[in-house]
Amino acid sequence: MSDEDRTRADPGAGDAPPKHRSGVGTFGQTRALLRRVARFRRRRRWAVEGAAVLACLVVLVAYLGSRSDPEPGDGQGGHSGDVTAGAARSPGLPATDGRTGEAGPAMPGLRPRQRPPSPEPTPSASAPAPPPPSPEASALSVTQAEMPAEVDLTAVGARDWMHWGERGGTSTVRKRAGSGEIADEGGAGRRVGWDGNQEHVRWSDGSSQRSASDSSNxxxxxxxxxxxxxxxxGSGESRTVQLYAGTWMARGRLDARLxxxxxxxxxxxxxxxxxxSAQFTVRFTVPKDAKLLLTWTVEKVFTSHCGNVGLQAVAVR
Structure with missing residues (x-):
């Protein structure tokens, strides 16, 4: 058999490798190379992205640090919130530092965001408060009771007493060697003497009439x-005044003031x-030479025939 025939009968015979084997090897090498290139590109992209992120972080940290650091000349740390709050606040509303939201005039020599120094508060010169008045300096009270059937003016008027009507509408009797504290300051209306009071008074130390034992005048x-x-x-000391008075078909009103x-x-x-009739007791205290002022008046009448108020005596102790 010739060599050509042997080759056809045994394709694996001979030293030359089949042609398809060399093609397979080249294709495998190409795929490996592509994978290496893809991995390289992917790693390079990651590196670039990481470097970009790092750079952004560095820039952000530097920016925040510059915003939070106090500026020179600013006594209080400058905050970015100062500008934002001022921009968001309506004009005229008070800011947190006491200023309005409107921008004030610029002052020379100040850098942006610096505030002018606040003026020193001026102390207000106020007059000293007056001391509170002493309770005893303005003490005043009025009580009312039924008039006793008999009153001894010498006993109840240890300092002074005064009696009206013993000899008519203009007649008065005072305590002999009394203090003279009682003063008759007049009053509206004509005074009329009366000798029919149910309550009687007496005295033994009178000035114009030395004594009386049973006076109804x-x-x-x-x-x-x-x-x-x-x-x-008054004299600065506590005093007690007894006023003996009455009404007839009328309403009488006693007002006491200092x-x-x-x-x-x-x-x-x-x-x-x-x-x-009634006994009015007035207790008071005023400084020396100040006065207790009494008014005894007809507030209302219940008859067309001379509704009135009457007065018998006043005593002070």
Whole structure:
């Protein structure tokens, strides 16, 4: 058999390798090379992206550090919130530092975002507060009770006393060697003497009439708005005044006040059908030479025939 025939019969015979084997080897090498190139490109992209992220972080940290650092000349640390809050706040509303949201005039020598120094507060010179008044300096009270059937003016008026009507509407009797603290300051209406009081008074140390044992005398005045004005001079010490008075078919009103000011203390005595008497007790304290002022007036009448208020005596102890 010839060599050509042997070759056809045995394709694997001979030294030359099959042609398809060399093609397979070249294709495998190409795929490996492509994988290496892809991995290289992927790693390079990661490196570039990482470097970019790192650079961004560095820039951000540097930017935040520059925003939080205090600027020179700013006594308080400058904050970015100052600008934002000022921009968002409506004009005219107070800012957190006491200024309005509107921009004020620029001051020379100041860098941006610097505030001018606040002016020093000017101390206000205020007058010292006056001391509170002493309670004793303005003490005043009025109480009312039924008048006793008999009153001894010498006993109850240890300092001073005064009696009206012993010899008519203008007649008065005072305590002999008394303090003279009681003053009759007049009053509206005509005074009329009266000798029919149910309550009686007596005394043993009078000045114009030395004594009386059973006096029912007094004075009265008719008509709404008429009455008596009396005063008692103070001495800085507590004083007690007894006022013996009455009404007839009328309402009488006693008002007590101090010449130094303060509230008015009042008491009312009323009987629309007949006569009625009362003992008013007034306790007061005023500085020396200040006065207790008393008004005893007809507030209302219940008859067309001379509804009135009457006055018998006043005593001070």
């Amino acid at each position: 007094g004075v009265y005045t008719c008509g709404a708005g008429n009455g008596f004005r009396l005063a008692v001079v 010449s130094t000011g303060g509230p008015v203390r009042s008491a009312v005595l009323e009987d629309p059908y007949t006569g009625k």
